Amino acid sequence: MAKFSQVPAEELVRMIIHCDTEIVGNSVIMEFLQREDMCVIPENTAKLMAPYSKDWTGPNAATSTREQDPSELTREDQVYLQTAFELHHYWKARMRALAMTLSFESEYDELSANLQEIVKVCESLRDSVSLMNVLGLILDIGNFMNDSNKQAVGFKLSSLARLGMVKDDKNESTFADLVERIVRNQYPEWENFQDEIGGVIKVHKANIDQLRSDAERYIGNIKNVQSSLDAGNLSDPKKFHPQDRVNIVVQRCMKDARRKAEQMQLYLEEMSKTFDDIMTFYGEDSTDENARRDFFGKLAGFLLEWKKSKDKNIAWEDNRRRMEASLARKRVNPAVTNGADGTGSQTAASSGAMDSLLEKLRAAAPQARDQRDRRRRARLKERHQVRVASGQRMPELSVNDGEKPEESTAVNGEHAQEPENKPECSSPTAEVQVSEGEDVADRAASMLQGLRENMDSDTARARRRDSAEEARRNRRMRRRVAGTATTKEGSHNDSTPLPPVPEPEVPDDTATVEKHNPESPSEPEPSKPDEPATELAPTPDEMEKKEET
Numbered sequence: 001m002a003k004f005s006q007v008p009a010e011e012l013v014r015m016i017i018h019c020d021t022e023i024v025g026n027s028v029i030m031e032f033l034q035r036e037d038m039c040v041i042p043e044n045t046a047k048l049m050a051p052y053s054k055d056w057t058g059p060n061a062a063t064s065t066r067e068q069d070p071s072e073l074t075r076e077d078q079v080y081l082q083t084a085f086e087l088h089h090y091w092k093a094r095m096r097a098l099a100m101t102l103s104f105e106s107e108y109d110e111l112s113a114n115l116q117e118i119v120k121v122c123e124s125l126r127d128s129v130s131l132m133n134v135l136g137l138i139l140d141i142g143n144f145m146n147d148s149n150k151q152a153v154g155f156k157l158s159s160l161a162r163l164g165m166v167k168d169d170k171n172e173s174t175f176a177d178l179v180e181r182i183v184r185n186q187y188p189e190w191e192n193f194q195d196e197i198g199g200v201i202k203v204h205k206a207n208i209d210q211l212r213s214d215a216e217r218y219i220g221n222i223k224n225v226q227s228s229l230d231a232g233n234l235s236d237p238k239k240f241h242p243q244d245r246v247n248i249v250v251q252r253c254m255k256d257a258r259r260k261a262e263q264m265q266l267y268l269e270e271m272s273k274t275f276d277d278i279m280t281f282y283g284e285d286s287t288d289e290n291a292r293r294d295f296f297g298k299l300a301g302f303l304l305e306w307k308k309s310k311d312k313n314i315a316w317e318d319n320r321r322r323m324e325a326s327l328a329r330k331r332v333n334p335a336v337t338n339g340a341d342g343t344g345s346q347t348a349a350s351s352g353a354m355d356s357l358l359e360k361l362r363a364a365a366p367q368a369r370d371q372r373d374r375r376r377r378a379r380l381k382e383r384h385q386v387r388v389a390s391g392q393r394m395p396e397l398s399v400n401d402g403e404k405p406e407e408s409t410a411v412n413g414e415h416a417q418e419p420e421n422k423p424e425c426s427s428p429t430a431e432v433q434v435s436e437g438e439d440v441a442d443r444a445a446s447m448l449q450g451l452r453e454n455m456d457s458d459t460a461r462a463r464r465r466d467s468a469e470e471a472r473r474n475r476r477m478r479r480r481v482a483g484t485a486t487t488k489e490g491s492h493n494d495s496t497p498l499p500p501v502p503e504p505e506v507p508d509d510t511a512t513v514e515k516h517n518p519e520s521p522s523e524p525e526p527s528k529p530d531e532p533a534t535e536l537a538p539t540p541d542e543m544e545k546k547e548e549t
Helices: 009-017 027-033 043-052 075-085 091-127 129-145 157-165 175-186 208-231 246-281 289-332 334-345 348-363 368-384 428-433 440-455 457-493 509-515 540-548
Strands: none
Touching (some): 009 075, 129 175, 175 289, 208 246
16 A cells, blocks of 8 residues: 555545556555455444444435544544445455456466366376387386286386386396387387377476366356345445445456356366376376375376486497497407507606607617627627637637727636727628618617616626636636646656646626626727736647757
8 A cells, every 4th residue: 555655545545446447456455455354343443433434324324424523533544444444344245356357367367277288188198009008018027027926917106106216236227227228229109108298297296186276266256256246245236335336347347257267167177077087097096185196296207217217228328339339449450459558558657758769769860889789799699609618729700891800718608808999890781781760669679678687787797796706716626627637747757847827817707797788888998908828738748849859
């Protein structure tokens, strides 16, 4: 009423009694005027308002006067006095009829749409052959999993909610996933049941009993207004306020309201019958309130679970196809796969070091130093294959074109190192044999082998040092034994003493090995002075020839 706070009390009373559009079309004002305390007047209020009121039901109500002046009351009391209090004998029926004229069209549209939607969904559930086939498939698979003495002829709709709870031995796929996969792959013509019964998702929250109650209330309200107009409080206009136009406004809409009420009754009867029949068709109790409330919810839950299973199965099948395609590519080209796996297994540090090493090897062309190193390694290999006993003369080694021959002493398998400042003479044929496209993998393997050898260098040096010392002891022992035998033989033939045999200086094998270390093949080595040759004691024949001379 705050909207009309500036309107005088007399003008506001006139608007209410005349049923102006500003009053009847305002839902807030209509709700206020229909309140219970406006329709039912307490006795205490009636006693206080009696001196200011006028009885409009009497014979000469228009000419009768009030005992007290209403202007003594407040503005709100004056409005209340001249409307709800003085017209209380038909006020409730009056306001109900006016409210009906305001809302009967909108309520009819809403209720009729809901009732027709329920009927449409029920018919789709009854006529869907695909749904029957899917439910039959579920029953067959369930009987297949059951024992022979536990075969079922049907199941409740509540069992559909448990399809997603039954899982396989790997706990990955559910019974609902299996049914959806079978239908989609083997019975694709059954998949259209989702479209046929898709309406259950829209109506699964609808309360059938509440919808029926609303429709009945709508029909009953129109009937009550018609009864009031025919033989009720609104039937005698003489008892109305002289300026009240409620009868004219209500009668204007009653014809359309009666027609809508009759149509609503038909919709309600059809909906009730169809819903009860479909519940009986699916084996549900139509008299159970809980079953009526959850009927559409069970089917809607099954439909939503079906869509989830379909998405899950499609994603799983796509992933499986990608994996099979990947395995096929690996079988066709296993070399690429092995290379990819090897690269992935390396750590970041090792892979980075390997990449940089391969780049350097690819960028570097074969050089003369590499050829010189290969020739030197070949010569050392050939020398190590020749075993020279102590005291024997070293065999001369063949050299390449223009190379200066050199001598080296080998003692019990231990050979001296060849100087690195030896002049290089490589033939053009040998240089042509070294291709610039040398296998990078072989060179990398050689360098890695060298790195591994360097890691064990300390242990190898100690082992070689021990071997060199043992070899020196063995040589000394053999020389002592040989010298003793020679002395005894010479004294038997001649008493001339033999000159002592000087012991040669044996170089440290550790230093020799270190000079052959592949870590620094290009460093020049200092020239080593020739070791004194080993002189042997003369034999008796040689001593006789010497004496004759």
